[in-house]
C-alpha cells in the first residue's frame with residue numbers, strides 16, 4: 001500500500017484538551033481514592049448533571065410513535081425552524097427572521113464548524129481566552145489563520161487591539177456569555193463589535209451556547225437582533241435544556257448565502273439531523289409553560305453555586321474574582337501561587353497538578369490560548385453545594401501560606 005498522505009487539515013485537528021484532561025483525571029481518581037478514601041471534586045467539565053426535562057423526552061417518544069422516522073428535510077424540519085423563528089422573537093428580541101434563515105445542525109459544535117468552514121483557508125480572529133474547541137478543532141479543520149485578541153486582565157475589551165486585528169480578518173468569533181470566563185458582553189459592546197466588523201467587511205460568528213444561563217436579571221444581547229447580513233448566529237439546545245447528548249443546535253443568518261452553503265455542508269457530512277429529535281426540540285421551545293418550569297430550578301441551582309464559589313474563592317488570599325454573569329464557569333488567576341522560578345511548559349500545568357494532588361480537578365488556562373496561562377477554569381455545571389465546599393477547602397489547603405505575591 002502507498003504511504004497514505006491523509007488530509008493535512010483533519011490530521012492537525014486535536015481532541016479538545018478538556019477531553020484529555022478528563023481522561024487523565026479519571027485515571028488519577030483511582031489512586032486518589034485508594035490513598036485518601038475520598039473522591040475528586042470535579043470542576044473540569046462543562047457536562048450537565050440534570051436529566052433532560054420530561055416534557056422534551058415525552059415529545060421525542062411521541063414523535064417516534066407518530067412515525068417521524070424518515071430522512072429529515074434538508075436544512076431542518078419546518079416545525080423546528082418555525083419554532084426557532086418564534087423563539088428568536090420571544091427570547092432574543094430578534095423578530096424579522098423566517099424559516100429560510102434557519103439551518104438545523106448537530107449541536108452548537110456543527111453549527112460553528114459549518115460557519116468556520118465558510119472561511120476555509122482565510123483569516124479569522126476571536127478574543128483570548130477562547131473556547132478550546134475553536135482553537136484545537138475548527139481552526140485546524142478549516143485551515144484558518146486565527147488571531148487572538150487578548151482581553152484585559154479583568155476581561156474587558158481592549159478596543160485598540162480589536163480594531164487593529166479586525167482590519168485584516170474575514171470574520172470575528174464572539175462567544176457571549178463566554179466560556180471560560182462567564183463574561184457577558186453588554187448590548188453596547190456587542191453592537192460596537194458588530195459595527196467594527198461591518199466597517200471592516202468582516203463577518204461576525206456569534207456563539208451563544210450559554211444564552212439562557214444568565215444571572216442577576218442581566219440580559220443576554222444576541223447579535224441576531226441587529227438583523228444584518230454579516231452576522232452568523234450559532235445556538236444549541238445542549239446547555240439550557242440539559243440536552244448535551246441529543247446533539248441539536250442551529251445557525252441563524254439573514255444572509256441567504258450563509259444558509260445555502262451551510263445546508264450543503266451539512267448535507268454532505270450528515271444529511272440532516274435525526275427527524276424525531278427535531279420534533280422534540282420544537283416542543284422544548286414552544287411549550288413555554290413547561291419550559292419555564294423546567295429551566296427555573298436548574299438556573300436557581302447554578303446561581304446558588306456561583307454565589308457560593310464567588311464568596312469562597314474571594315476569601316482565599318491571593319485570589320480575586322468577579323462574579324460571572326452567565327454560563328457556569330469561573331476563570332480565576334492563581335499566579336500568586338506559582339513560584340517565580342517555574343516557567344515555560346511546567347508553569348502551564350503547575351497549578352493544575354497541585355490542585356489534582358489536593359483532589360480538585362480543573363482545566364488549565366493554556367487550553368484557552370496563551371494569554372491567561374496562570375488562570376484555571378472552574379466549572380460548576382455538575383457540582384452541588386457540598387462538593388463546592390469540599391473543593392474550596394482543598395484549594396485552601398493546597399495553597400494557604402504559599403502566596404508569593406498575592
Ligand SMILES: Cc1ncc(COP(=O)(O)O)c(C=O)c1O
Nearest residue numbers: 046107108109131179209236238
Ligand atoms: C462556548 C461553547 N460553544 C459551543 C458549545 C457547543 O455545544 P454543543 O455542541 O453541545 O451544542 C460549547 C460546549 O461546551 C461551548 O462551551
